[in-house]
Amino acid sequence: MSEFLDATEANTPENLLRHLTEITRTADLDTEAPALTLEGVGRGVYLCHALAALSGWWIDPKTQRDVDPQDPTVFAAKLALVHSELSEALEADRKGLADDHLPHREGAEVELADAVIRIFDLAGARGMDLQTAIIEKLLYNQYRADHKLSNRSAANGKAI
Numbered sequence: 001m002s003e004f005l006d007a008t009e010a011n012t013p014e015n016l017l018r019h020l021t022e023i024t025r026t027a028d029l030d031t032e033a034p035a036l037t038l039e040g041v042g043r044g045v046y047l048c049h050a051l052a053a054l055s056g057w058w059i060d061p062k063t064q065r066d067v068d069p070q071d072p073t074v075f076a077a078k079l080a081l082v083h084s085e086l087s088e089a090l091e092a093d094r095k096g097l098a099d100d101h102l103p104h105r106e107g108a109e110v111e112l113a114d115a116v117i118r119i120f121d122l123a124g125a126r127g128m129d130l131q132t133a134i135i136e137k138l139l140y141n142q143y144r145a146d147h148k149l150s151n152r153s154a155a156n157g158k159a160i
């Protein structure tokens with residue numbers, strides 16, 4: 001049970017969505033965004049993992065055996081590749097580079113896309129419910145005292 005849900009409410013995607021949608025309504029934001037995010041992220045996880053699997057990224061090229069996504073060393077290696085995409089985004093942005101493969105786009109933009117694709121693939125391989133986790137974390141963050149501007153402005157507050 002999450003602290004922001006009523007004690008009688010189950011921690012379901014529907015209840016999480018209802019609360020986050022209410023926050024967007026109160027803030028005069030797009031009230032369809034939470035539900036579309038839940039669906040879109042879910043579809044993104046499916047698509048990124050399906051295409052990666054189709055391309056053979058979950059088969060060991062030496063042994064031709066399936067790679068086990070539950071293996072902690074596999075998880076660590078795949079995470080390291082996410083890190084590498086983020087480092088590429090940093091370098092591209094600090095040098096103002098366009099992407100090598102999609103030269104009409106900023107390098108940082110494409111490297112962030114690579115990072116998200118890798119994250120979605122990994123979540124899909126692990127069978128993670130990333131879409132609901134994102135909705136739940138967005139909702140949780142709305143209630144965090146250390147995320148309030150007034151607390152961030154105070155001594156020892158989070159500057160960024």
Ligand SMILES: [Mg+2]
Binds near residue numbers: 085110111
């Ligand atoms: Mg890249």
